[in-house]
């Protein structure tokens with residue numbers, strides 16, 4: 285098992301996958317990593333939809349996103365985990381962001397690749413919102429927050445450079 289700090293410093297978004305499926309245990313471990321994430325006031329309000337990327341709903345979302353390359357947004361990953369949050373809770377977006385990063389880091393620990401997927405937000409909040417919510421089992425009163433595609437990595441890249449001086453202020 286890798287050290288948490290090692291995973292944080294070496295992780296990257298993966299944009300190419302093999303066709304190998306994930307095991308049920310791997311998928312459950314990933315979703316549980318999301319469920320273990322902290323939530324504001326310990327509300328634990330997030331909902332997770334585990335979606336096979338060869339499903340009809342993915343094809344439809346992809347078509348609405350980009351009819352010329354409907355599955356391009358998934359880079360060949362076999363599953364997409366869609367995280368939705370309560371519309372009446374002001375911390376849903378933050379909670380979902382923390383949960384999705386937990387899943388991203390857990391995927392690294394399992395030697396899997398993953399990439400956070402926000403580009404479908406417009407489609408899932410658009411005129412077919414209710415239709416897609418039904419197909420994705422997003423509960424009533426909830427909305428899409430973020431998603432993450434996961435699979436066995438076929439590509440790799442270096443972690444991004446960080447610029448401490450630019451992004452950090454120290455106040456004494």
Ligand SMILES: Cc1cc2nc3c(=O)[nH]c(=O)nc-3n(C[C@H](O)[C@H](O)[C@H](O)COP(=O)(O)O)c2cc1C
Pocket residue numbers: 295296297298299399400401402403404430443444
């Ligand atoms: C909120 C959010 C939404 C993102 N949406 C997408 C996306 O739709 N497609 C994609 O390829 N990458 C997406 N990414 C991944 C970023 O592009 C990636 O984290 C960034 O380029 C830095 O690369 P790295 O993760 O390899 O360090 C998203 C990341 C975040 C945090």
